[in-house]
Amino acid sequence: MSTERGAEGRAAVVIGAGHAGVTAATALRERGWTGHVVLLGAEDRAPYQRPPLSKGYLSGRESEHDFQLTSTTSLERRGIEYRQGVQAIDIDRERRRVLDSEGGALAYSALILATGARARRLGVPGEELIGVHSLRSADDAVALRARFAAARRIVIVGGGYLGLEVAAAASAHGDVTVLERTSQLLHRSASAPIASRLAAGHRHRGVRILYNAAIAAFEGIDGRIARAVLADGRILQADLVVVAVGAEPDCRLAARAGLAVDRGVVVDDRLRAADPHIRAIGDCARCPNAHAARPILLQSVQNAVDHARYVASDLADGERAPYEALAWFWSRQYDLNLQIAGIADPDDGVVLVDSQEHDKTVAVRVRDGLITAVETLNSPGVHVRARRLLAQGPVALDRAATSRLSA
Known part of the structure; x- marks a missing residue:
């Protein structure tokens, strides 16, 4: 039976329980929001941090407990209704309701989309073989760490932040090869001198880096990964592959609701979507940036947290000056x-x-x-x-x- 909550007074619904969503929900309370606050988390676990997945946890230095972001008890104490394992199915913009996977209808006066991003796929034959992994969720990290112990020939597709962090963790377990489709690591996000220093650090630990290397297909034996075939015909033996070729903003819900989407949910300089009652923040939002020449999509914890705090203050305190926080990023490898x-x-x-x-x-x-x-x-x-x-x-x-x- 359908239920409707939050119909009385102000109600904020936050979709997504990553850094952006959790910070937005808690910051609303910190800024004095007295209305109902509902946080929807599609995964069946307490909110967690993503950066440790490819760093401390994957390397074995940290446990699952270490990447927990907050507890359900802590959210309850703050007056936040956390709906664990509940997905937002659709947005009824006319009636201002979110329809969820349990048949509920959550009324809102403010809706915050913090839907994050999904791991990008290569779209090549054999990507479904056992032993071909991506790393986006906690479940991904748990499965990948379990495979490290038996892996001897590890191929990592992608020389960006994630691929290099995975390579650093994997280097303690087997022979590691990083495939970069361009002539430079981090080609979109770092200069050649910095990339060269990082490459030297990986080579010093025994990691092999192949440049201008594009994947054509994966081949298996009995359903398990056995070889990576490159576009130039080279073949690499592999018993474990990690595909780390970036993340796509998850705009499916926004698109179904008729919001403007262009490589991210399009928002203005106060992080408002085309509908004034809806904000988009974090990894799914493309917004103007005072420090860039054009609207940009930034996928980082700092950006997610800054977006969330700004929106919470804007909603709770009234109209603020445009968002203009400086972006910053970090990665630790060895x-x-x-x-x-x-x-x-x-x-x-x-x-x-x-x-x-x-x-x-x-x-x-x-x-x-x-x-x-x-x-x-x-x-x-x-x-x-x-x-x-x-x-x-x-x-x-x-x-x-x-x-x-x-x-």
């Missing part, structure tokens, strides 16, 4: 701590800032004489200074800026 402040285009220039310490690197990205981003390896102090510097607005690359960004 003893290499990569941190990036700002948003650079692949063709932005690169200026290396000299360092007296051989294990540190600072690369400044430049466009039209202005700093667009600062990339650091093992220089957390510089990263913090870079965030403070870039948050103030456009910064010219001059002696004063270079001095502040010196390791």
Whole structure:
């Protein structure tokens, strides 16, 4: 039987129980939202963090308990109704209701889409073989870690953040080969000098990196992965494959509801979708950014949390100035701590800032004489200074800026 909740007074429904959704729900309470708050989580477990899945947990240093984001008890104490294992099926925008997988109808005055992203598939033959994994969910990480113990020949498709973090964890278990379809690791998100340092770190641990390597198919024996076939005809033996070729924003619900979707749910500079009662945040939202030349989709914990806190404040406190937080990112591989402040285009220039310490690197990205981003390896102090510097607005690359960004 259909039920309807939250019909009286203000009610906020948050769809998605990742970092963005949980932060939005809790921040609403912190900002004094007194109406009903419902958090829908499609997975049948308590909310959890995604970054540890490819870092501490996959490497064996952490347990499942360590990646828990919050408990159901903590959510209840904050007055948040957490609906575990419940999916949003449709949005009735005219009546302002969310229809869920249990036959319920949740009324809302504010709806927050925090639907995240899905692992992108290659779409090649053999991708369904046993032993071919992706890594997006906690269940994915649990299954992959269990396979590491018996794996001897591990192929990782994708030389981005996720692929390299998986390679770092896998290197302790077997022979690891990373396939990168371009001529550079992190080709869309880091400069050539930083990518070169990371590649050297992986090679030093025995990881083989093949560039300009595209997958044509996977082949198996008795339904299990046995070989990866490259587009140029090369064949790699494999008993475990991890496909890490990025993530696609999950816009299915928004599209069904008739909201504007363009490689993400399209939102304005206050994170409002085409419907003023609906916001989209985190990995599924494409929004204007004061530090970029065009609307962008950012998939990072920092972006998800900043979006969530902004929307909660905007809803609870009234209209705010446009969202303009500076983006920053991080990745840890072995003893290499990569941190990036700002948003650079692949063709932005690169200026290396000299360092007296051989294990540190600072690369400044430049466009039209202005700093667009600062990339650091093992220089957390510089990263913090870079965030403070870039948050103030456009910064010219001059002696004063270079001095502040010196390791």
